[in-house]
Structures are given as C-alpha cells and as structure tokens.
Amino acid sequence: DSGVTQTPKHLITATGQRVTLRCSPRSGDLSVYWYQQSLDQGLQFLIQYYNGEERAKGNILERFSAQQFPDLHSELNLSSLELGDSALYFCASSLDKSTDTQYFGPGTRLTVL
Amino acid sequence: AQRVTQPEKLLSVFKGAPVELKCNYSYSGSPELFWYVQYSRQRLQLLLRHISRESIKGFTADLNKGETSFHLKKPFAQEEDSAMYYCALRGSNYQLIWGAGTKLIIKP
Numbered sequence: 001d002s003g004v005t006q007t008p009k010h011l012i013t014a015t016g017q018r019v020t021l022r023c024s025p026r027s028g029d030l031s032v033y034w035y036q037q038s039l040d041q042g043l044q045f046l047i048q049y050y051n052g053e054e055r056a057k058g059n060i061l062e063r064f065s066a067q068q069f070p071d072l073h074s075e076l077n078l079s080s081l082e083l084g085d086s087a088l089y090f091c092a093s094s095l096d097k098s099t100d101t102q103y104f105g106p107g108t109r110l111t112v113l
Numbered sequence: 114a115q116r117v118t119q120p121e122k123l124l125s126v127f128k129g130a131p132v133e134l135k136c137n138y139s140y141s142g143s144p145e146l147f148w149y150v151q152y153s154r155q156r157l158q159l160l161l162r163h164i165s166r167e168s169i170k171g172f173t174a175d176l177n178k179g180e181t182s183f184h185l186k187k188p189f190a191q192e193e194d195s196a197m198y199y200c201a202l203r204g205s206n207y208q209l210i211w212g213a214g215t216k217l218i219i220k221p
Contacts, residue, residue, distance in 0.1 A: 004156075033208075043199060043211040056208050090157065102209065104149075104157040 003027060004093050004105035012111045018079040021108045025072055025093030031055065032074040033094070033102060034066055038087035049074055050096075081112045115140050115204045119212035126190050127220045134185040134215050136174075136200030145203040146183040148174055151214075152196045160185075160198070170194070195219045 003026035013019055025032050034046040036059075045058035049068035060066075063081075068074040078085060088107045094100040116139040126132055138144055148160040161169045163176045163183060174185045183200060200212040 042213045045208050045211075048208065056206055058208060092157075101159055101162070103159075106156045 004091060004103050006089075006091050006105040006108050008108060009106070010109045010111070012113065013081060014113055015081055015083060017081050017112075018077065019081065019110065021076040021078070021089050021091075021110075023074045023076070023091030023093075023105055025074070025091075026103055029093035029095050029103070030072065031094045031096060031100070032068055032072070033092040034060075034074070034076050035090040035092065036087045037090060037107070038084075041087075043090075046076070078110070083112050086110055086112045115202065115210050117200050117202045117210050117212040119198075119200055119215050121215045122213070123216045123218070125218040125220060128192055129189050132185075132187045132190045132194065132217065132219075134198050134200075134217065136183045136185065136212060138181050138183060138200075138202050140181075140202055140204075142205065144176070144178075144183075146174075146176060147201045147203075147209070148172070148183075148185050149199045149201060150196050151199070157199070190217075190219045192219045192221060 005024045007022045030051045033048045036044045046060040047066050048056040052068050063079050066076045088109050090107045091105040092102040094102045118137045146163045149157045150160045151157045172187045176183050197214050199214045201209040204210045
C-alpha cells in the first residue's frame with residue numbers, strides 16, 4: 001500500500017453539478033498531483049501542488065480547480081459537470097517538488113449522468 | 114515536442130513466452146523514463162525507472178538513446194503479469210508525460 005488515500009471511491013452525479021474529490025498524500029510527502037484517466041484521452045496530468053502552492057498546471061479545464069491545505073491534503077473541485085468529465089481521477093504524491101517518484105492513490109471514479 | 118508513444122494498445126502472449134512492451138519517446142534533453150503498471154482495479158504502481166537500472170518482477174528496460182526507446186522486457190511471461198502498462202517521460206517542466214498504455218494479456 002502506497003499510503004495515498006482518496007475519497008470517495010465512486011461518485012455519481014448529474015450534469016451541471018459540482019463535486020469535490022479529496023486526496024491525502026503519503027506521510028511526509030509535500031507534493032500532490034492530480035490526473036484524469038479516461039478511455040479516450042488516457043492519463044492526463046491536471047495540476048500539481050507543492051507544500052500548499054500551485055506548482056504546475058497541465059490540461060486542467062477552467063471549470064476545475066484544486067487546492068492543497070496546510071495539513072497537505074488536497075481537494076479537486078469539478079464544477080458545471082459534463083458527460084465528458086466521467087473518468088477516473090487519480091491523486092499522486094511525492095516527497096519533493098518534481099524529481100521524486102510519484103505514488104498513486106486508488107482513484108475516484110466519477111460518473112456524470 | 115515531448116511525447117511518449119506506446120504503439121500497441123493490446124499485447125497478448127502465452128504464459129512462458131517472452132514479452133516486449135514498446136515505448137518510444139521524443140525529448141531534446143537527457144530523458145528520465147519510467148514504467149508504471151496498473152493491475153485490474155488497483156492503483157498505478159511504479160514498476161521501474163531507468164536511472165535505477167533495477168529489475169522488478171523479472172522486468173527490465175534499457176534506455177536506447179539512438180532509437181529513442183525504452184522497451185519493457187521479460188523473458189518468461191507469467192499470468193499475474195496481465196495488466197495495463199504505462200511508459201512515462203519526465204518532461205522539461207518536471208511533469209510526467211504519459212503514453213497511452215498497453216494492455217498485456219497473458220494467456221494460460
């Protein structure tokens with residue numbers, strides 16, 4: 001077990017709604033990464049936080065936002081949900097900013113109906 | 114452009130046969146490459162990274178800068194090797210750039 005936890009495991013919601021996904025990194029890890037995994041797009045990097053600050057942005061939509069709290073857990077907020085947002089959302093953590101190995105959580109499966 | 118290509122979406126081999134999962138990359142600097150594995154209904158796990166040059170679960174991968182490849186190999190496939198395999202490249206902004214993945218099926 002890598003130690004990264006994500007809640008909830010599954011989420012089913014309707015179009016237009018807003019959801020929040022939560023991630024707790026491994027103990028001692030300062031960096032948190034969010035990824036989206038969908039059938040058509042594969043694994044896409046969304047955003048990275050390091051010690052509470054945004055570090056890097058990937059293919060993250062404007063309807064999506066994230067933050068990392070003082071206790072280092074992170075939340076990914078998805079709003080105005082569309083059918084195409086249905087995917088598996090992974091969180092990963094690493095010890096430092098960029099060059100360390102990333103350890104993945106089990107993912108949250110989001111289904112937008 | 115920085116890119117990772119895994120040309121095979123699906124690879125099916127018999128148990129005991131050799132396995133080679135292909136990964137090609139495009140990167141102008143000195144690349145840092147990884148293989149991650151995702152077993153059914155489980156999280157992504159690091160399988161190996163080229164800088165450590167270790168062998169995990171019998172898998173090895175050699176960086177070939179001339180061919181810009183980082184193919185994953187195992188001499189004798191086992192049924193428990195069935196999984197999705199992702200090749201990833203650390204890009205110039207230190208983020209991981211992922212291939213599309215190859216689904217490996219080991220037939221009994």
